Amino acid sequence: MALNTTLRQDSFITLRDTIRWRVALVLASLIVVVMITLGTINTKLGLTDTARLAWAVLAVASASVIVLLLTSRRLGGTIFFASIAAILLIVPIYGLEIDRNMQHWAYIFPPLLVFLLRPGPSLVAMVAYGIYVSWITALLLPPIEVVRFSSGYGLTVCFMYTYALLQEQAAKMLRYHSDHDALSNCLNRRTFNEALDRLASTRNGFQSCEFLLIDIDHFKAINDQNGHLVGDRIITQVAAELGRSLVADAPLFRYGGEEFAVMLVDADEGAGEALAERLRSAIEQGDFQGVKVTISVGVSRWRVGRGKVESALQKADEALYAAKRAGRNRIEVASA
Numbered sequence: 001m002a003l004n005t006t007l008r009q010d011s012f013i014t015l016r017d018t019i020r021w022r023v024a025l026v027l028a029s030l031i032v033v034v035m036i037t038l039g040t041i042n043t044k045l046g047l048t049d050t051a052r053l054a055w056a057v058l059a060v061a062s063a064s065v066i067v068l069l070l071t072s073r074r075l076g077g078t079i080f081f082a083s084i085a086a087i088l089l090i091v092p093i094y095g096l097e098i099d100r101n102m103q104h105w106a107y108i109f110p111p112l113l114v115f116l117l118r119p120g121p122s123l124v125a126m127v128a129y130g131i132y133v134s135w136i137t138a139l140l141l142p143p144i145e146v147v148r149f150s151s152g153y154g155l156t157v158c159f160m161y162t163y164a165l166l167q168e169q170a171a172k173m174l175r176y177h178s179d180h181d182a183l184s185n186c187l188n189r190r191t192f193n194e195a196l197d198r199l200a201s202t203r204n205g206f207q208s209c210e211f212l213l214i215d216i217d218h219f220k221a222i223n224d225q226n227g228h229l230v231g232d233r234i235i236t237q238v239a240a241e242l243g244r245s246l247v248a249d250a251p252l253f254r255y256g257g258e259e260f261a262v263m264l265v266d267a268d269e270g271a272g273e274a275l276a277e278r279l280r281s282a283i284e285q286g287d288f289q290g291v292k293v294t295i296s297v298g299v300s301r302w303r304v305g306r307g308k309v310e311s312a313l314q315k316a317d318e319a320l321y322a323a324k325r326a327g328r329n330r331i332e333v334a335s336a
């Protein structure tokens with residue numbers, strides 16, 4: 001079942017932006033210290049061109065620290081890393097102009113890209129930059145220096161690309177486990193709350209949502225008669241059966257113990273009721289290895305400008321309890 005990604009208040013993106021911002025702030029501060037040292041040493045040694053470059057980088061890094069402290073964490077880190085990448089594009093040309101080899105700066109480019117791009121595009125950018133620096137090196141130095149640079153830089157690219165791939169896989173795994181419930185494999189309550197926030201935020205342009213709250217009937221009795229391990233298995237099987245019966249892009253959440261929720265965003269009126277009936281029937285006819293399992297479902301509709309999302313959810317909850325009171329194994333739709 002695919003999660004409707006537009007429905008997510010993506011806390012991972014917020015986390016990534018914050019980490020990027022923090023790393024940028026630490027790096028910019030370190031660069032300030034390093035450039036003051038380099039500029040001072042080069043001035044004392046009479047290397048005015050190199051000192052000038054150090055002062056220029058110092059000015060940019062100092063400005064970056066101020067910008068990072070003043071701008072939002074969401075954008076600050078990206079602006080910083082993109083600015084350093086732009087500087088690194090200019091440095092080899094500057095080296096050509098002053099007739100000095102600047103290729104050692106190129107080694108900063110691959111680790112920088114890890115903060116800006118995904119592994120695929122970053123590999124392309126790293127290789128393109130390597131070719132660009134090799135070409136400028138060839139204009140300044142004998143071929144053996146080009147070979148030396150290319151092999152050293154190529155190895156750096158290999159290491160950084162492998163690291164970026166591993167990091168992406170680890171992030172995917174972490175993300176899956178933090179979004180999903182371990183027993184049912186459904187999306188968990190935290191993801192549900194984020195989706196609800198996203199829905200309630202008017203700037204996302206959602207027009208309506210139908211909520212389905214689903215509860216397994218007499219689950220305490222199932223546990224008492226068959227044991228908690230069987231109860232756990234039933235939760236997993238019910239979630240799988242519901243997932244199979246859901247329309248594409250309608251996420252299924254584990255809402256509580258033996259309770260599930262579905263959000264149908266911008267669906268036709270009545271779609272929630274039809275889906276609820278399909279889910280109820282699928283569970284009633286499902287094979288739960290000797291255990292009779294049924295569900296009750298409460299349905300409600302939220303429309304933009306007509307009350308809070310939370311009130312609509314509350315109505316679905318009331319409808320669910322009305323279904324329970326009316327005998328279970330049935331659906332109940334809240335009045336508009």
Ligand SMILES: Nc1nc2c(ncn2[C@@H]2O[C@H](COP(=O)(O)OP(=O)(O)OP(=O)(O)O)[C@@H](O)[C@H]2O)c(=O)[nH]1
Nearest residue numbers: 215216217218219220221223228231232257258324
């Ligand atoms: N095995 C198992 N049981 C759970 C889990 N989460 C909640 N439960 C049990 O589910 C039961 C829910 O019982 P109740 O809320 O009283 O409702 P019910 O027995 O399903 O009755 P109705 O909802 O009124 O049909 C409780 O006994 C919980 O201990 C779980 O993850 N695994």
